[in-house]
Amino acid sequence: MKNIGLISFFVAFGSLGVLEQAEAQLYGTNTFEFQYGNLPFEENTDLTTSYNQLNLYYDSGKFSLFGKAEQFLSPVEDRNYFELTQKRFQYQDDNFRIRLGNFYETIGSGLLLRSYDIPGSVFESDFYRTRYAFFRDLEGVAFDVNLDWAELKIIRSQPLQNDLPPNFEPDSVRHPDLVEAIQATFYPTDNLSVGGALMRVNTPNNSDYSQYASLMTNIQLPANFQLFGEYAIDTESDPFSFNEDQSYALYSGLNYYHGSFGASLEYKNYNDFRLGSSGFNDPPSLIKEHTYPILNRSTHVPNTSNEQGVQAELFYTFEGDHSLVANYAYTINEVARRNEYREYFIEGTYKFNDQLSLKSFLDYAVDEPKQQDNRISIGLITDKSFGESQNVIVDLQYQTYDESFQPEKIENYFASLSYSFNSSLNISAVFEASTEPGLTDNPNTFPEIETNTRTWLGFNSLYRINTSNSLALFVGKRRGGPACTSGICYEILDFEGAEVRITTRF
Amino acid sequence: MKYILLLSLLFGGFELTQNEIPNFRLKNLDNRTVSYNQIKGENLTVIDFWATWCKPCVKSIPEFVKMDKEFEDDQVKFIGISIDGPRNKAKVKPFIKSLGVDYTVLRDSDSSVMARLRVTAVPTLLIINSDNEIVYFHEGYKTGEEVEIKNKIKELLAE
Numbered sequence: 001m002k003n004i005g006l007i008s009f010f011v012a013f014g015s016l017g018v019l020e021q022a023e024a025q026l027y028g029t030n031t032f033e034f035q036y037g038n039l040p041f042e043e044n045t046d047l048t049t050s051y052n053q054l055n056l057y058y059d060s061g062k063f064s065l066f067g068k069a070e071q072f073l074s075p076v077e078d079r080n081y082f083e084l085t086q087k088r089f090q091y092q093d094d095n096f097r098i099r100l101g102n103f104y105e106t107i108g109s110g111l112l113l114r115s116y117d118i119p120g121s122v123f124e125s126d127f128y129r130t131r132y133a134f135f136r137d138l139e140g141v142a143f144d145v146n147l148d149w150a151e152l153k154i155i156r157s158q159p160l161q162n163d164l165p166p167n168f169e170p171d172s173v174r175h176p177d178l179v180e181a182i183q184a185t186f187y188p189t190d191n192l193s194v195g196g197a198l199m200r201v202n203t204p205n206n207s208d209y210s211q212y213a214s215l216m217t218n219i220q221l222p223a224n225f226q227l228f229g230e231y232a233i234d235t236e237s238d239p240f241s242f243n244e245d246q247s248y249a250l251y252s253g254l255n256y257y258h259g260s261f262g263a264s265l266e267y268k269n270y271n272d273f274r275l276g277s278s279g280f281n282d283p284p285s286l287i288k289e290h291t292y293p294i295l296n297r298s299t300h301v302p303n304t305s306n307e308q309g310v311q312a313e314l315f316y317t318f319e320g321d322h323s324l325v326a327n328y329a330y331t332i333n334e335v336a337r338r339n340e341y342r343e344y345f346i347e348g349t350y351k352f353n354d355q356l357s358l359k360s361f362l363d364y365a366v367d368e369p370k371q372q373d374n375r376i377s378i379g380l381i382t383d384k385s386f387g388e389s390q391n392v393i394v395d396l397q398y399q400t401y402d403e404s405f406q407p408e409k410i411e412n413y414f415a416s417l418s419y420s421f422n423s424s425l426n427i428s429a430v431f432e433a434s435t436e437p438g439l440t441d442n443p444n445t446f447p448e449i450e451t452n453t454r455t456w457l458g459f460n461s462l463y464r465i466n467t468s469n470s471l472a473l474f475v476g477k478r479r480g481g482p483a484c485t486s487g488i489c490y491e492i493l494d495f496e497g498a499e500v501r502i503t504t505r506f
Numbered sequence: 507m508k509y510i511l512l513l514s515l516l517f518g519g520f521e522l523t524q525n526e527i528p529n530f531r532l533k534n535l536d537n538r539t540v541s542y543n544q545i546k547g548e549n550l551t552v553i554d555f556w557a558t559w560c561k562p563c564v565k566s567i568p569e570f571v572k573m574d575k576e577f578e579d580d581q582v583k584f585i586g587i588s589i590d591g592p593r594n595k596a597k598v599k600p601f602i603k604s605l606g607v608d609y610t611v612l613r614d615s616d617s618s619v620m621a622r623l624r625v626t627a628v629p630t631l632l633i634i635n636s637d638n639e640i641v642y643f644h645e646g647y648k649t650g651e652e653v654e655i656k657n658k659i660k661e662l663l664a665e
Contacts, residue, residue: 025526029624029626057621057622059622104617106615106616110591110592110593114593117617119621119626119627146531187537190537193537218595251593257604261604262600263600264600315604317568385650388654389650390650391650391651423644423645464645486557503626505643
């Protein structure tokens with residue numbers, strides 16, 4: 001039945017294409033990825049698979065249709081699928097929009113509801129061993145009004161539980177919760193916004209709704225100060241008690257900027273605030289969202305059952321485009337026991353000239369949730385251009401820390417050498433090494449515990465054939481682990497072999 | 507049947523269709539809604555998709571600030587589109603101010619315009635001509651690529 005629906009959807013697209021009017025457009029993107037290899041350091045893990053993702057759009061005046069089709073093929077029949085994983089009808093006028101189907105929407109700062117998409121990401125579930133696009137969408141209907149002085153959102157939808165693959169049966173289990181929400185935001189002046197949201201949630205096997213409310217504001221104060229915040233509660237909780245038996249989430253911040261100098265201070269306080277059976281809300285973690293691989297893996301995910309914390313950041317851009325960033329983050333949660341997370345980070349960029357720049361960072365953290373102490377991370381990145389078309393980047397990173405029950409310090413190494421020719425060709429070699437016992441041990445050789453340093457060496461190339469097509473090739477061994485983009489983290493599996501990715505815009 | 511359908515769509519995709527930019531509407535940093543037609547350049551419009559958490563974007567934006575000034579008299583308009591979500595909304599203004607950005611910055615919080623223009627990564631830069639056609643598409647940024655972008659603007663202005 002699903003496939004009939006899928007084919008019907010594309011037939012509908014095709015029919016619309018035939019009827020294409022002067023203003024109508026049919027366009028899209030396609031990503032095809034083929035892997036030949038396996039999970040390194042383990043046995044019987046044939047990863048010869050192919051994955052394809054097609055995003056197809058059709059616009060005609062104020063109407064638009066969208067469909068995302070995904071296909072996965074592997075030697076194991078049960079893992080394979082071909083599904084229409086998103087479909088949407090939209091009507092958009094100057095000031096209002098109606099969406100039916102799959103869409104993305106966030107209430108406030110995400111304390112009550114956050115959906116997201118990481119374009120281009122291909123997630124592989126370590127349990128189901130199936131590859132699919134990584135997003136959390138909402139399936140239902142949304143109506144929003146957008147005026148200069150006010151915004152209104154009304155949503156009735158079911159958030160996706162994205163740890164279940166598209167071929168999981170029954171499909172209804174992938175959308176377990178029903179969310180109904182309304183959010184209004186007003187802009188009485190250029191310097192002030194105030195808003196509020198009401199949301200009710202129905203979880204499976206439960207006839208009652210849980211209800212939540214939130215208030216939010218953003219105030220541009222004199223002298224370039226900016227104050228913002230959101231406070232959300234379960235409506236059955238006392239809004240002012242902040243007791244551990246209440247359900248609430250408070251997120252607030254103060255920004256300041258003057259010329260090339262900026263500063264921010266943020267505070268969070270969450271208690272018993274994981275919503276729905278799928279946890280579709282996502283309060284900000286209030287730690288620096290690092291993009292350096294070695295720090296990105298060490299990120300802190302907030303515990304919404306109980307967590308408080310602060311984050312402060314200073315940044316300055318000097319004349320000549322040199323820059324300095326300093327960040328401090330502290331969080332504490334007391335779920336089973338008291339856990340502290342403390343991090344100091346400083347990053348400097350020095351631009352010698354238009355052809356050469358040097359960037360370095362130093363990070364110190366105490367990460368009790370991960371049982372890591374004295375975690376020191378350093379990095380040095382040299383970026384050198386040759387003429388108008390060639391560029392070389394050397395990226396060296398190192399991390400060491402004490403881990404509970406481990407007699408030796410743990411060490412992580414990262415080194416990459418990247419060469420670019422124009423913007424059309426990029427070639428890089430990436431080497432990583434780790435003494436982390438969770439990685440060096442091979443579970444297949446139990447009870448023997450391997451402690452030798454584990455290494456990964458891989459080669460990447462990216463060729464942009466033209467503005468519409470690109471070809472990426474990876475050969476070698478790739479280190480997995482958590483990867484985070486804009487506060488959204490997911491696990492990447494180790495891989496050894498060859499991988500080809502073809503991306504097309506049309 | 508379904509595989510034939512998929513393959514036909516896949517290979518059909520290599521044929522380019524008209525690259526026309528719609529008159530999209532987004533809010534600026536003062537919460538005012540503006541349309542593309544209101545702020546586009548007379549000759550060329552350069553749109554840069556970026557985010558506060560994107561390192562290459564931080565490197566590229568100062569170059570676009572310089573280019574914006576350099577091509578001001580040639581009726582070339584720069585527009586920055588931040589794809590930061592609602593939770594990072596408050597960070598956009600201080601970030602932009604610290605980098606000295608004077609050109610218009612818009613917020614595409616739900617990435618709907620980004621998807622509409624088939625942009626799948628940040629930074630991505632688009633150049634649009636006076637006929638509203640996307641004539642250049644540049645994904646990613648590395649030091650030195652500003653020269654390639656600048657040369658492309660000059661080449662398009664000379665046409």
